[in-house]
Amino acid sequence: MKVPVSPPPFGQLLDLHASEFGKLLRLRIGPEVRGRYEHWDHLRHLAPPDGLSSELWWLAIKLARMTAARDLSMKDRDGHPFRVALTDSIAEKLHTITRECSGSLRGLDSIADERAKERFLIRSQIEEAMTSSQLEGAGTTTAVAKEMLRSGRAPRDHGERMIHNNYLAMQELKRWRDQPLTPEAVFEIHRLLTADTLEEPTQAGRFRTADDNIVVQDETGRTLHVPPHADELPSRLQTLCDFANSTNETGFxxxxxxxxxxxxxxxxxxxxxxxxxRTARTLFYWSMLRSGYWLTEFLSVSSVFKRAKAQYLRAYLYTETDEADLGYFVDHHLDVILGAIDGLHGWLARKADERHRTEGMLRPGSHLGGKLNHRQRELLLNAVRYPDKTYRIDRHMQIQNISYQTARSDLLALVKLKLMRSERIGKAFVFMPVGDLVEKLKK
Incomplete structure (x- = not known):
């Protein structure tokens, strides 16, 4: 990972170009370049506006950002407050996210059955648990991880344990979101996320120490970030919790x-x-849900971060190399949230299309539909919509107003076609759709 070139110090630029300050103000240059929150590392390669050098252009952009910026209570390693400017593009992205994540969503609203919504939520939590853990090095494949979480079996290795812990944490969010954030709560979250995954188990739920010598490195071993000294961590975590709870703050x-x-x-x-x-992303979900952005629970931001890991890391480095300007990380993270929302829309659209195509495959004149009676077609359509639903002979008999033997024949025929499977529970047989029912119907 290439470390971005740090911008010229703002104060130094002001001293060098004090005589041109009025000129820059009259040009009314904004904080962004064509809607992008550019860093000096990239901007220095772009052609500046006529009559300006790259340094003067950068100074004008920084002046615009300083005017629109708000200092946060959290600070960098040198004691400078992190700040964020509410630019036009950032404001627009915030508006879209607020509209999408706190209102209604096409497709999800049509899922009237609460059990179906719960299955949909579990699917989202599985996706986030997998990709968040894979971002941190879990080597378990997606297919294996899904099988583990859906079947409920115990994790078999380190990677599966990371994913399993992340899944438990996602499910715990409903309990945590109604409580204020405290250092003890952060430790509890960390313990749950890292249980049985650390080389030294005593590291779970406690601060690192100076002896741990923790730095952030890239894949080549180059140091990218040196975090604050371990002695500062208790006060810094308390400041973070106060910030999370909006304690002692003025302004919105x-x-x-x-x-x-x-x-x-x-x-x-x-x-x-x-x-x-993993702890950072869990706290992001906690804060979003606590603020009423209910749809966040159905999103997987880690799946978007995972597809662009370099951009994720670069957003951190841009902030650190440009005088604690958090705008870079905020701008990137907003794009990630929007990407996760688009992914959710796409998934719902695919599922709706899948149901539509299934109805076509099961119509009476189709190849498969011609082998089934209307009761079996109706049952399979129901199974596609509710894949975790179970069916019993006596219940099918009552719904369709048919004899026990006819109901039994309906269900056994679907088992023979390998579209349903049966399991004996007590004295009765229970029938369930096969896991890959839609794929089987296609074939």
Whole structure:
């Protein structure tokens, strides 16, 4: 990972170009470049506006950002407050996220059955648990992870344990979100996320120490970030909790920016020997849900971060190399949330299309539909919509107003076609759709 080039110090630029200050103000240059929150590392390669050098252009951009910026209570390693500017593009993204994550969602609203919504939520939690753990090095494949979580079997190795812990933490969010954040709660979250995954088990739920010598490195061993000294961690975590709870603050800070800042600060402070990334993303979810962004529970931000790990890390480095300007991380994180929302929309659309195509495959004139009676077609359509539902002979008999033998024949025929499976529970047989029912119907 290439470390970005640090910008010229703002104070130094002001001293060098004091005579041109009025000119820059008259040009009314904004804080962004064509809607992008550019860092000096990239901007220095772009062509500046006519009559300006790259340094003067950068100075004008920094002046615009300083005017729109708000200092946060959390600080960097040198004691400078992190700040964030509410630019036009950031404000627009915040508006979209607020509209999408705190209102209704097309497709999800059509899922009237609460059991179906619960299955949908579990699917989302599984996705986030897998990708958040894979971001931190879990080597378990997606298929194996899904099988483990859906079947409820115990984890078999280190990677599966990371994913299993993350899944438990996602499920615990409903309990945590109604409580204020405290250092003890952060330790509890960390213990749950890292249980049985650390080389030294005593590191779970405690601060790193000076002897742990924790730094952030890239894959080549190059040091990218040196977090604050271990002695500062108790006070820094208390400041983070106060910020999370909006304690002793004046003025309004957008809840999504607050959630993103929590994510950033845990990653920046690195208070633990391991599991900092997972803890940071869990606190982001906690903050979003606590602020009423209910749809966040159905999103997987880690799946988007995982597809662009370099950009995720670069957003941290941009903030650290540009005088604690959190705008870079906020801007990137907002894009990630929007990407996760788009992914959710796409998934719902695919599922709706899947149900539509299934109805076509089961129509009476189709190849498969012609082999089934209307009762079996109706049952399979129901099974596609509710894949975890179970069916019994006596219940099928009552719903369809048919004899026991006819109901039994209906269900056994579907087992023979390998579209259903049966299991004896007590004295009765229970029938369930096969796990890959839609794929089987296609074939």
């Amino acid at each position: 800070l957008h809840p999504v920016i607050r959630a993103i800042a929590l994510h950033f600060q845990i990653g920046y402070d690195h208070p633990f020997c391991d599991g900092n990334g």
